Amino acid sequence: xxxxxxxxxxxxxxxxxxxxxxxxxxxxxxxxxxxxxxxxxxxxxxxxxxxxxxxxxxxxxxxxxxxxxxxxxxxxxxxxxxxxxxxxxxxxxxxxxxxxxxxxxxxxxxxxxxxxxxxxxxxxxxxxxxxxxxxxxxxxxxxxxxxxxxxxxxxxxxxxxxxxxxxxxxxxxxxxxxxxxxxxxxxxxxxxxxxxxxxxxxxxxxxxxxxxxxxxxxxxxxxxxxxxxxxxxxxxxxxxxxxxxxxxxxxxxxxxxxxxxxxxxxxxxxxxxxxxxxxxxxxxxxxxx
Amino acid sequence: xxxxxxxxxxxxxxxxxxxxxxxxxxxxxxxxxxxxxxxxxxxxxxxxxxxxxxxxxxxxxxxxxxxxxxxxxxxxxxxxxxxxxxxxxxxxxxxxxxxxxxxxxxxxxxxxxxxxxxxxxxxxxxxxxxxxxxxxxxxxxxxxxxxxxxxxxxxxxxxxxxxxxxxx
Numbered sequence: 519x520x521x522x523x524x525x526x527x528x529x530x531x532x533x534x535x536x537x538x539x540x541x542x543x544x545x546x547x548x549x550x551x552x553x554x555x556x557x558x559x560x561x562x563x564x565x566x567x568x569x570x571x572x573x574x575x576x577x578x579x580x581x582x583x584x585x586x587x588x589x590x591x592x593x594x595x596x597x598x599x600x601x602x603x604x605x606x607x608x609x610x611x612x613x614x615x616x617x618x619x620x621x622x623x624x625x626x627x628x629x630x631x632x633x634x635x636x637x638x639x640x641x642x643x644x645x646x647x648x649x650x651x652x653x654x655x656x657x658x659x660x661x662x663x664x665x666x667x668x669x670x671x672x673x674x675x676x677x678x679x680x681x682x683x684x685x686x687x688x689x690x691x692x693x694x695x696x697x698x699x700x701x702x703x704x705x706x707x708x709x710x711x712x713x714x715x716x717x718x719x720x721x722x723x724x725x726x727x728x729x730x731x732x733x734x735x736x737x738x739x740x741x742x743x744x745x746x747x748x749x750x751x752x753x754x755x756x757x758x759x760x761x762x763x764x765x766x767x768x769x770x771x772x773x774x775x776x777x778x779x780x781x782x783x784x785x786x787x788x789x790x791x792x793x794x795x796x797x798x799x800x801x802x803x804x805x806x807x
Numbered sequence: 808x809x810x811x812x813x814x815x816x817x818x819x820x821x822x823x824x825x826x827x828x829x830x831x832x833x834x835x836x837x838x839x840x841x842x843x844x845x846x847x848x849x850x851x852x853x854x855x856x857x858x859x860x861x862x863x864x865x866x867x868x869x870x871x872x873x874x875x876x877x878x879x880x881x882x883x884x885x886x887x888x889x890x891x892x893x894x895x896x897x898x899x900x901x902x903x904x905x906x907x908x909x910x911x912x913x914x915x916x917x918x919x920x921x922x923x924x925x926x927x928x929x930x931x932x933x934x935x936x937x938x939x940x941x942x943x944x945x946x947x948x949x950x951x952x953x954x955x956x957x958x959x960x961x962x963x964x965x966x967x968x969x970x971x972x973x974x975x
Contacts, residue, residue: 543881613949
């Protein structure tokens with residue numbers, strides 16, 4: 519195994535171009551488990567923790583651009599107000615030790631259907647910035663996941679950052695697991711209300727071959743709120759509509775039976791999570807209006 | 808290529824600061840964890856090797872001031888960094904207040920998880936000098952103890968917080 523350690527982003531991209539087989543490593547919370555258990559023995563690893571550019575975040579045309587190397591701890595501390603849904607999901611990641619090392623970039627790279635960052639990135643319509651020595655491109659996160667632990671990256675690319683608009687309304691995240699910490703989600707759900715554009719965003723985790731958005735549920739609930747003029751004058755939402763929203767979220771999932779839970783349980787739990795998180799988000803909307 | 812390191816073969820030398828002293832380890836394999844480097848190359852056996860997947864917290868150390876699992880840090884990632892292990896928290900004959908509190912509260916049974924818990928509790932008390940029980944549970948959620956049932960450990964952290972407050 520070769521150990522590559524670039525110190526600048528340009529150098530990292532050159533190294534990846536020269537060693538397309540190299541496995542990128544940042545916080546190591548996924549990659550080191552693979553190596554420690556001999557599940558993967560890559561020909562080379564490319565350590566990205568000396569690349570300072572990856573640890574920066576800032577704003578760009580009204581969007582937040584967050585470097586792939588920003589840890590969950592920093593997202594909670596530094597971006598919790600602007601990205602509340604992602605911060606909620608980040609608080610459920612592992613333990614303090616894991617949150618101090620793990621990064622959203624790494625979560626996207628691993629592309630696990632259970633990755634905790636994915637549902638809030640889906641619900642808020644984030645973009646993933648990929649870069650190679652020959653240029654960069656931005657892929658909507660809704661097109662980024664292509665299969666179980668597979669994403670849209672070419673093997674000469676690295677993840678530079680993700681881009682997302684600062685919160686545009688209430689956001690929520692909820693996750694089912696056997697403990698409050700150190701848990702891989704049995705299933706998870708994120709919701710983001712975009713009050714100005716009158717849109718509802720969703721993200722489903724751990725209940726399909728990839729993280730998913732529940733598009734029918736989004737359109738249904740945005741329509742309900744629009745028809746009743748509730749975006750402008752927030753009031754009670756018909757409980758039947760909230761129940762239907764839950765059903766549509768459950769219907770969008772493509773879960774399987776596995777050691778963490780059955781497909782039937784996941785669908786049931788997702789309907790509950792969808793109703794609950796919508797209700798929490800809508801209560802917040804009503805309080806703030 | 809520029810300033811980065813690309814050793815031609817898999818073995819390398821790592822130089823870093825451990826418990827305030829600059830140290831080097833030779834013949835480090837590219838896939839080797841910091842935990843292995845600390846224990847097998849530097850002879851620091853305080854950090855314990857149990858799960859090797861970041862689940863148990865027995866190998867908790869500081870890396871540039873942040874609490875991490877040494878088993879999830881690649882040895883090469885420690886190059887030029889500052890590491891503090893449990894051996895750097897107290898010294899022979901002069902236990903740290905957190906360590907004394909663990910002894911006094913009876914928070915140690917088999918002792919395997921204790922070094923990791925000492926480092927994690929030390930980190931918590933640096934950040935939050937007087938934590939609530941909920942904050943202690945949250946901060947120690949990544950450290951598994953299979954003996955105590957945690958009650959005495961939580962007592963010990965409260966005791967350490969009081970001890971540190973008195974000594975300030």
